[in-house]
Amino acid sequence: MLQTQNIFEKEFAKETIFLDRNMITPHYTPKVLPFRETYIEDISNLVSKTLKGQKADNLFIYGKTGTGKTSVTKHVMEQLLEFASQKNLPVEGNYVNCRNHNSKYRILVKIVKEFYPEENFLGFSAAFVYEKLLDYARKEKHLVLVLDEIDKVKDLDELVYGLTRCNDELDKGSISIIGISNNLMFKDRLDPRTKSSLCQHEMIFPPYNAQELSEILEQRTEIAFKPDSVEGSAIHLAAAIAAQESGDARTAVMLLLHAGEISDKKGLRKVTDLEVKKAKKKVEEELIFNMISTLPEQQQLVLYAISSLSVEKKPMHKITGAIEVGVLFSGEIYDEYCRLSKKFKETTVSARWYRQYISELEMYGLIVSTNSGKGIKGQTRLIKLGFDAEKIKGLIEKELAT
Ligand SMILES: Nc1ncnc2c1ncn2[C@@H]1O[C@H](COP(=O)(O)OP(=O)(O)OP(=O)(O)O)[C@@H](O)[C@H]1O
Ligand SMILES: [Mg+2]
The missing domain is CATH 3.40.50.300 (P-loop containing nucleotide triphosphate hydrolases)
Known part of the structure; x- marks a missing residue:
């Protein structure tokens, strides 16, 4: 008789470098909280x-x-x-x-x-x-x-x-x-x-510094990974990346989690610097998407206006001859926002609130803004999206549809 194997057999028998993967997910609340x-x-x-x-x-x-x-x-x-x-x-x-x-x-x-x-x-x-x-x-x-x-x-x-x-x-x-x-x-x-x-x-x-994040990660590695399966330099690298970006322990923890998953997938027995570097991109995307999905609807609409305009807009020629891609005028974003809020049957906030939302989006690192100086259309605020416009636009479309 033909012996068929349960489809989960192979997955179950796979070697893993995790001792307890749950311990290194951001949902886990650690019992010990150093530096706090x-x-x-x-x-x-x-x-x-x-x-x-x-x-x-x-x-x-x-x-x-x-x-x-x-x-x-x-x-x-x-x-x-x-x-x-x-x-x-x-x-x-x-x-x-x-x-x-x-x-x-x-x-x-x-x-x-x-x-x-x-x-x-x-x-x-x-x-x-x-x-x-x-x-x-x-x-x-x-x-x-x-x-x-x-x-x-x-x-x-x-x-x-x-x-x-x-x-x-x-x-x-x-x-x-x-x-x-x-x-x-x-x-x-x-x-x-x-x-x-x-x-x-x-x-x-306050945010954590690289040294503190290293210690936090070392403690976590001991309970989440099998012994000797994460190189010391990989821990330091994850801590350094997270410290440089924001001093955020969640980023640090997620970097090691994804690096571990990459190692597992490749059948490696250790997490090295290379896996941490690969994990960086994925973690950044996840964090941005997570942040966007938790923004209040009005802010999502402002960001939607920025990403739609960025996708459509042609590069801008500055008076100096330089060309800028994806740079928008604050006023045109507000007009687009007003149009979109009507389309989605939302209330439309005043220009004052709109400027407040712009400051908040900038604080989150989702956009960057500068004063135009005298080069373009007198004095105005110039705004640029911090991340890929197509991706952000697609994501907010999904959010607004729910
Ligand atoms: N001092 C610490 N020691 C160990 N782990 C920590 C420490 N601080 C934070 N973490 C880890 O970092 C992650 C994020 O922490 P937490 O959720 O408490 O951040 P938060 O300040 O509430 O962030 P947010 O504003 O995004 O909600 C958690 O997974 C937690 O395990
Ligand atoms: Mg929190």
């Missing part, structure tokens, strides 16, 4: 008030992407809740990623659903859900709510106002907020009252 000890201590200090039956002050954490904000906060919360449950103290927490829950209503529903797992709240009014949250806290509970990527919340002023007001209505029990964002400019959009209540305390996480 003082931040861990400061946050613990703040939230520890709840263990003594008091309200903790609200905290706003800001720092560029991959600086450990989410990992550190989750770690502190885990420890807090573990301690509270061991000592039987009425402290509870809730973590919400506002990228997935981007309005006051959705956030409140997500929170109360965790506090009342057996009930269903979808379809109930915001006021009802809010009352449920209050009822829960009234049982003398001290709640710490972590709102990660808080800049994604459309009606943040109302949310913060509502949650702060809760405390006025509570005799016992309290609600505290830890807001996290990698977008500093978003604070300017907030109502001054929201800003002052959310930012009772502020903390800024």
